[in-house]
Amino acid sequence: MSRDAWLSIDFEDIAHDFRREHGVDPDGPVREDALFAAYEAIETFLRADLAGVRLTFFTTGIVAAKCPGIVAEIAGDGHEIACHYHFHDPCRLDPPDVFDANLARAIDALETASGQRVLGFRAPRFSLTAADVGHFRVLERRLAYDSSLNAAFAAEAEAMRRALGLERLALFPMAREKASRLLPPVKTGGSYLKLLPGSVTIRAMEMAAAAGLRPMVYLHPYEFVADRSFQVAMRDMQGMPRGRRLYWALRQAQWHSVGNRSVMNKLRRIAAAWRLAGPMRGLLES
Numbered sequence: 001m002s003r004d005a006w007l008s009i010d011f012e013d014i015a016h017d018f019r020r021e022h023g024v025d026p027d028g029p030v031r032e033d034a035l036f037a038a039y040e041a042i043e044t045f046l047r048a049d050l051a052g053v054r055l056t057f058f059t060t061g062i063v064a065a066k067c068p069g070i071v072a073e074i075a076g077d078g079h080e081i082a083c084h085y086h087f088h089d090p091c092r093l094d095p096p097d098v099f100d101a102n103l104a105r106a107i108d109a110l111e112t113a114s115g116q117r118v119l120g121f122r123a124p125r126f127s128l129t130a131a132d133v134g135h136f137r138v139l140e141r142r143l144a145y146d147s148s149l150n151a152a153f154a155a156e157a158e159a160m161r162r163a164l165g166l167e168r169l170a171l172f173p174m175a176r177e178k179a180s181r182l183l184p185p186v187k188t189g190g191s192y193l194k195l196l197p198g199s200v201t202i203r204a205m206e207m208a209a210a211a212g213l214r215p216m217v218y219l220h221p222y223e224f225v226a227d228r229s230f231q232v233a234m235r236d237m238q239g240m241p242r243g244r245r246l247y248w249a250l251r252q253a254q255w256h257s258v259g260n261r262s263v264m265n266k267l268r269r270i271a272a273a274w275r276l277a278g279p280m281r282g283l284l285e286s
C-alpha cells in the first residue's frame, strides 16, 4: 500500500444551508465575502505549508449559481471542482427523479462557473447509502465517481458496489474506523478532526489503508477560519422559539470556533505522515 492520502473540501455556505434547513430566509444570499476569505485562508495554507498541493472541492450548485466568481477562482488555481448537490440537503430523501434534476442543475452551474467537466459527487452529510440504488443509477449516468459512502474495509466497499449494481461509477468511500477504544467509529475529517486529538485521525487513516481503503480527509471552508463569519445570528433566527435559537447559537459556536485553530496544525501532522496525492479525479486513472 502506498502512503498516498487525499484531502478534499466540502465547499458549501453553511449559513445559507442553515437558514434553508430552518426556514429562515431560505432564498437569501450566499456569504460571498466569507467564502472568499475562507478560500484565501485555505489556499495560503496549502501553498505555505502543504507544498501547494491541489485538492478536490465538492461544491454546492447554489454557491456556483450565486457566487460563480469564487468557483472560477478555485478552478483557476488548479483545483478540481466536483459536485456537492445543488442545495445542502439530505439528498436520499429526494426521490431519484428529483435527485436527478437537482444534480443536473448543480453540475450545470458548476461547469459554467469553473469551465471544468465535473466528474465527482459527494452527498451533503454523506447522506447516501448502499440501499439507494435509484440514486446511484442517476450518478452513474451523469458522473465518473462518487465519494458519499462510508466503509471500514475494502470488502465492505466492494459489497456496496455489487449491491448497487454499478458498472462504471467508481466508488471512493470515506473510511469510518474504530480508531479509539473509547469512541464510536470515527470519520477522518470535519468535526472529528477538529474536536479529537490529531492522533485519532492519523490512527483512523492507518486503519483505512491497512483495510485496503484510500485514506481521505474532508474539511469545510468554515473550519479554516475562527471568526464566526458563517454564523447566523440569534436576531436572524426570528420565528424560531427562543430555546431553539439558543440551542442553535451554541451548536454554531461549536462549528465556527471550537477547535478551528487546531485544524492547520493537524493537517501539517497528516502531511508529514502521508503524501497528499492531489485531486481525487487522479484516482480514475489508477
Ligand SMILES: [Zn+2]
Pocket (backbone or CB within 6 Å): 010, 011, 012, 084, 088, 123, 124, 125
Ligand atoms: Zn457538506
